[in-house]
Amino acid sequence: MEKAFAQWPRSLWADNSLKWDFPEIELSNSFDVVIVGAGYSGLWTAHHLLNFNPSLSVAILDARQPGFGASGRNGGWCSAFSPMSLEAVASQSDRQGAIELQNALVASVDEIGSYVANSGIDCGWHKGGTLSFASSQLQLQRIKETIEMSRAFGYDDSFMTYLTSDQAENRVRIRGSHGASYSPHCAALHPAQLIDGLVNQLLTRNVQFFGSSQVTDINPHQILANTSHGTISIDTKWIVRATEGFTARMKQYRRDVAPLYSYMIATEPLSDSQWRDIGWTNRETVSDGRNLVIYVQRTSDGRIAYGGRGAPYKFASRIGSNFDNNPKIHSLIEKSMREMFPSIDDVAVTHRWGGALGVHRDWFASAKVDHTTHIASLGGYVGDGVAFSYVAAREVARNIVGEGQHERPLPIVNHVSPRWEPEPFRYVGINSILRLTERADETERLTGRKNRFVNWLLGRLIP
Numbered sequence: 001m002e003k004a005f006a007q008w009p010r011s012l013w014a015d016n017s018l019k020w021d022f023p024e025i026e027l028s029n030s031f032d033v034v035i036v037g038a039g040y041s042g043l044w045t046a047h048h049l050l051n052f053n054p055s056l057s058v059a060i061l062d063a064r065q066p067g068f069g070a071s072g073r074n075g076g077w078c079s080a081f082s083p084m085s086l087e088a089v090a091s092q093s094d095r096q097g098a099i100e101l102q103n104a105l106v107a108s109v110d111e112i113g114s115y116v117a118n119s120g121i122d123c124g125w126h127k128g129g130t131l132s133f134a135s136s137q138l139q140l141q142r143i144k145e146t147i148e149m150s151r152a153f154g155y156d157d158s159f160m161t162y163l164t165s166d167q168a169e170n171r172v173r174i175r176g177s178h179g180a181s182y183s184p185h186c187a188a189l190h191p192a193q194l195i196d197g198l199v200n201q202l203l204t205r206n207v208q209f210f211g212s213s214q215v216t217d218i219n220p221h222q223i224l225a226n227t228s229h230g231t232i233s234i235d236t237k238w239i240v241r242a243t244e245g246f247t248a249r250m251k252q253y254r255r256d257v258a259p260l261y262s263y264m265i266a267t268e269p270l271s272d273s274q275w276r277d278i279g280w281t282n283r284e285t286v287s288d289g290r291n292l293v294i295y296v297q298r299t300s301d302g303r304i305a306y307g308g309r310g311a312p313y314k315f316a317s318r319i320g321s322n323f324d325n326n327p328k329i330h331s332l333i334e335k336s337m338r339e340m341f342p343s344i345d346d347v348a349v350t351h352r353w354g355g356a357l358g359v360h361r362d363w364f365a366s367a368k369v370d371h372t373t374h375i376a377s378l379g380g381y382v383g384d385g386v387a388f389s390y391v392a393a394r395e396v397a398r399n400i401v402g403e404g405q406h407e408r409p410l411p412i413v414n415h416v417s418p419r420w421e422p423e424p425f426r427y428v429g430i431n432s433i434l435r436l437t438e439r440a441d442e443t444e445r446l447t448g449r450k451n452r453f454v455n456w457l458l459g460r461l462i463p
């Protein structure tokens with residue numbers, strides 16, 4: 001087993017979940033569909049495949065165990081929003097395509113909510129919506145522009161609305177709020193308990209799980225996996241690659257997906273009086289209008305879980321447990337949390353962790369199915385894969401089974417992103433974007449004005 005996979009992440013969520021210990025795959029196995037990767041993408045693909053055709057034999061393989069990747073470590077936002085703005089999707093397809101994808105994402109939050117409720121999955125699910133605060137006039141302008149963009153696509157107040165600073169404070173009291181946008185289309189959950197619930201449900205549907213089986217090669221109808229007994233070759237009709245941030249570890253996909261690290265902290269449970277100071281009774285997920293993304297939730301056991309992106313990209317798309325802790329980034333995240341919620345100054349941070357998310361060169365997610373090779377893949381959700389993976393997995397499953405086809409496919413179906421540049425250009429390019437984003441926020445904070453040049457450059461670099 002590779003050293004990089006040697007440690008289990010120390011996330012808050014892993015305290016009381018993700019205790020799976022599935023055996024390695026064996027030579028004699030053969031299946032209709034083998035899914036590589038037991039995160040949400042892989043698990044939802046199995047779920048949808050069996051909904052379309054319950055007689056399929058499906059296996060899910062993981063280099064470690066279910067939930068080892070981003071799905072077991074994320075911020076627990078099940079959100080109808082993604083970094084692919086309506087405009088960005090429309091520019092890759094058309095206005096109608098953007099609306100259909102957005103509507104599918106909106107519906108997915110309720111579909112996942114119903115599934116969780118009907119299956120009795122206890123994952124702290126609460127659909128309180130999402131607030132994006134403005135902590136400066138410039139952020140307020142950016143938030144209003146986002147609302148206006150949704151209006152241009154025909155969405156009204158029930159999709160996203162503007163809250164004055166008083167209205168926003170009535171929901172959550174943060175320092176220096178100038179107002180916020182609010183949308184009901186987001187739920188907070190315990191991400192790893194959702195993984196556990198999904199695995200349990202799939203076991204009842206005869207899906208076979210294998211752990212400690214790292215796939216090294218994917219060829220039509222055949223995968224090669226490293227196990228403690230050596231390299232095993234598995235025959236299958238279909239292969240679904242659901243490896244997201246880890247994809248670049250397979251030589252053949254080295255330039256397909258860049259892994260970017262996102263980091264989180266969680267506090268001890270707050271006291272009732274601390275919660276009275278902050279409000280936040282509806283457990284909305286919280287972010288703000290800065291360029292570098294932060295994401296916050298009030299957990300079902302009364303903690304604050306606070307995350308931030310922007311950590312440097314590692315040369316040659318390296319990924320490993322040694323990167324799960326980043327004291328510098330963790331302390332910046334903690335500082336940012338204490339600035340946002342000054343009343344929790346004495347509350348201890350009990351957990352710090354990180355994980356890799358997956359980014360395509362054009363920051364556009366995809367659900368690809370090749371009927372010639374019988375190889376499918378899905379991912380590239382950047383930091384918004386909890387709900388998005390459900391939608392992408394359904395597209396992959398319906399294309400494999402050939403049932404329930406949309407009259408026109410969603411814009412992510414068979415979307416081909418350009419490959420990332422070879423190193424060292426990839427390293428220089430991605431880290432330049434991250435530093436420029438940081439610079440843009442710094443200028444805004446110090447001067448209250450946009451750094452026009454940096455914003456122009458970012459507009460060119462991030463589609």
Ligand SMILES: Cc1cc2nc3c(=O)[nH]c(=O)nc-3n(C[C@H](O)[C@H](O)[C@H](O)COP(=O)(O)OP(=O)(O)OC[C@H]3O[C@@H](n4cnc5c(N)ncnc54)[C@H](O)[C@@H]3O)c2cc1C
Binds near residue numbers: 065067068213249
């Ligand atoms: C810290 C953090 C916070 C985030 N917060 C949010 C959030 O609040 N909301 C949101 O929507 N999204 C969030 N995201 C993103 C979201 O978690 C991901 O988009 C989503 O989990 C991706 O799921 P996945 O199944 O595609 O990939 P993963 O969950 O990464 O699963 C991939 C799996 O494949 C396995 N694997 C990889 N390579 C191989 C191989 N060669 N052979 C066998 N197995 C392999 C891995 O072990 C892993 O288990 C966050 C991500 C991170 C890292």
